[in-house]
Amino acid sequence: xxxxxxxxxxxxxxxxxxxxxxxxxxxxxxxxxxxxxxxxxxxxxxxxxxxxxxxxxxxxxxxxxxxxxxxxxxxxxxxxxxxxxxxxxxxxxxxxxxxxxxxxxxxxxxxxxxxxxxxxxxxxxxxxxxxxxxxxxxxxxxxxxxxxxxxxxxxxxxxxxxxxxxxxxxxxxxxxxxxxxxxxxxxxxxxxxxxxxxxxxxxxxxxxxxxxxxxxxxxxxxxxxxxxxxxxxxxxxxxxxxxxxxxxxxxxxxxxxxxxxxxxxxxxxxxxxxxxxxxxxxxxxxxxxxxxxxxxxxxxxxxxxxxxxxxxxxxxxxxxxxxxxxxxxxxxxxx
Ligand code: NAD
Ligand code: UD1
Numbered sequence: 411x412x413x414x415x416x417x418x419x420x421x422x423x424x425x426x427x428x429x430x431x432x433x434x435x436x437x438x439x440x441x442x443x444x445x446x447x448x449x450x451x452x453x454x455x456x457x458x459x460x461x462x463x464x465x466x467x468x469x470x471x472x473x474x475x476x477x478x479x480x481x482x483x484x485x486x487x488x489x490x491x492x493x494x495x496x497x498x499x500x501x502x503x504x505x506x507x508x509x510x511x512x513x514x515x516x517x518x519x520x521x522x523x524x525x526x527x528x529x530x531x532x533x534x535x536x537x538x539x540x541x542x543x544x545x546x547x548x549x550x551x552x553x554x555x556x557x558x559x560x561x562x563x564x565x566x567x568x569x570x571x572x573x574x575x576x577x578x579x580x581x582x583x584x585x586x587x588x589x590x591x592x593x594x595x596x597x598x599x600x601x602x603x604x605x606x607x608x609x610x611x612x613x614x615x616x617x618x619x620x621x622x623x624x625x626x627x628x629x630x631x632x633x634x635x636x637x638x639x640x641x642x643x644x645x646x647x648x649x650x651x652x653x654x655x656x657x658x659x660x661x662x663x664x665x666x667x668x669x670x671x672x673x674x675x676x677x678x679x680x681x682x683x684x685x686x687x688x689x690x691x692x693x694x695x696x697x698x699x700x701x702x703x704x705x706x707x708x709x710x711x712x713x714x715x716x717x718x719x720x721x722x723x724x725x726x727x728x729x730x731x732x733x734x735x736x737x738x739x740x741x742x743x744x745x
Contacts, residue, residue, distance in 0.1 A: 411656070412436045412483050416469050416517065417490030419446040421600045422532065422586070422648060424454055425593055426488065429649040431458045435656075438482050440475075441491065442468040445603050453597040469513035472520050479524040486528035486659070488652060489517060492561070495607050496536075496703060499558035510561035511568075518572060527576070529569070530655050533583040535641070535671070537563050540705055547711035548585070548667045555703055566667065573665035580659040587641035587671030587710050589648050591730035592737035599737030600645075609678060610642070610685075610730075614738035617691040624693055626678050628700035633707060637678035641671040641709035644725035644733070654719040671710025672723040681727070688731035 413430055417423045418439030424446075427437045439451060439462060451464040463482075467474050469491045478484070492510045493499065499506040514531075521527065538546050539553035554560035566583050573579045590610040592599030606612045609624075616624045629636035651670045658666075676684075682693050715721050 411485040412438065413656070414438050414440060414479065414482070414484045414487045415490060416440050416487065417492065417532075419443065419448065419450040419464065420490055421446075422589055422645060423488070423490040424450050424598045425645045425649040426490075426652045427454055427462060428457055428593060428598075429646070429653050431460075431462070433653045437462060438478070438484065439464045440467055440469075440478065442466065445493075447601070450598060457593065457595055457597055469517050470508070472516040475517060475520040476523050479520055479526055484524070484526055486530070486656060487517065487521060487526065488530040488532075488656075489514065490532045492532065494558060496556050496558045497607065499561070500556055503557035506557045506561050507564075510558075511564050514565045514568065518568075527579045528656070528659050529580070530582045530584060530652060530659070531565065531569060533566055533585045533667070534559070534562050535585050535587045535669070535708055535710065537566060537585060538708075541708060544707060545673060545709050545711035546669070548669060548714055570665045577663055579665075580663050581665045582655040582659055583665070583667045584651060584655060585667060585669045586648060587643050587669070587708070589645045590642045590734060591644040591646065591725070592733040593646060594733055594736075596733070596736035596740040599734060599741070601741060609681065610734055613682065613685050613693060614734050616693050617685065617689045617735065618738055618742050622694065624682065624695045625698045626695050627698060627704060629697045630700075631706040633677055635677050635679045638704055639675035639677050639707040639709065641673070641675050642681065642727065642730055643670060643672050643723050644730045647672075647723040647725050651715065651719065651721050654715075654721040658719050666718070668715050668719065669710040669712055670715060670723075671712050673710055673712040675707060675709035676727060681731075684727045685731045685735070688728055689735040
């Protein structure tokens with residue numbers, strides 16, 4: 411299939427581009443480079459052993475997207491493009507809704523005009539809000555606690571309406587848990603343009619000495635060591651999940667929400683220790699107060715993805731840490 415990846419040079423989009431190419435698909439990367447760099451395209455071409463096509467642009471440019479969909483004879487779209495920093499979304503909600511919600515509306519209009527009705531959307535475990543029970547399955551009630559989360563929820567609900575309006579649509583909302591790690595080549599990985607907000611990229615920079623210590627947000631949670639627990643999932647497993655979702659949509663119309671997680675949670679300190687073992691570096695930590703909006707424990711019931719997509723996360727925590735460390739070292743040696 412010919413697949414358009416909005417946000418295709420970003421962290422998850424770039425890894426998914428490799429897995430789709432390996433599965434025999436043709437990908438077109440579309441991105442405004444607000445949180446990624448064009449050099450990712452060369453890296454991807456190096457890994458794939460063939461040139462991948464990149465088009466610079468913004469999902470808010472509806473006419474441009476419509477032209478691309480036709481010019482490249484796109485069969486399906488994976489919509490990664492969006493802003494994802496929770497704290498920024500609280501400060502600049504309009505920017506978040508414009509990018510995430512308005513961007514998706516434009517994309518849907520363009521897809522309707524071009525009669526392309528297969529869409530995989532990057533959703534998030536954030537749509538579950540504060541968990542009522544664990545592990546979290548897809549029937550768990552949804553809610554939002556910040557504008558970023560609300561933008562994901564609005565989009566999911568919009569997509570549900572779109573699928574109910576026309577039975578030709580095939581839409582998968584993949585609810586990612588905590589993607590970490592990098593491609594085994596170390597050529598691509600998570601490389602935010604600003605200071606990382608998320609744990610793993612920050613941890614990797616402490617290991618290189620770029621930051622003196624990791625600030626652990628709270629050690630008074632009701633968990634084994636008092637630190638927050640999350641379902642970390644290797645980005646290459648996540649990438650494979652997208653390939654499986656596209657296969658699934660070939661046979662299934664309508665709207666589908668599917669968790670992509672491992673089903674197992676690790677605490678912040680467990681991740682720190684795994685990273686120390688993988689990198690051979692000491693990670694100084696400092697406990698500070700909880701981060702506003704953080705939940706204590708979050709991990710997936712991933713049985714729906716296993717049953718419906720025939721997909722399971724295969725890579726372990728050591729693999730996640732080793733690949734993230736390899737990428738960080740390569741990035742630093744080049745700068
Ligand atoms: P990322 O920032 O690395 O990738 C997003 C890409 O989209 C970037 O390359 C950015 O330049 C691009 N982009 C942003 N706005 C755009 C626009 N208006 N037009 C065109 N391109 C635009 O983030 P990621 O981690 O790869 O996340 C991809 C998607 O997955 C996002 O929608 C994010 O909300 C979602 N998600 C991510 C995580 C995570 O932990 N990384 C978890 C759950 C959901
Ligand atoms: C965060 C977002 C979530 C979003 C996801 C992916 C918040 C509140 N949640 O998830 O909405 O979908 O990123 O973009 O921002 N931690 C530290 N020190 C750090 C960084 C993190 O102790 O410097 C802890 C956190 O408290 C948490 C764990 O590490 O317990 C994971 O944090 P993070 O990587 O930011 O992911 P989430 O908070 O789960």
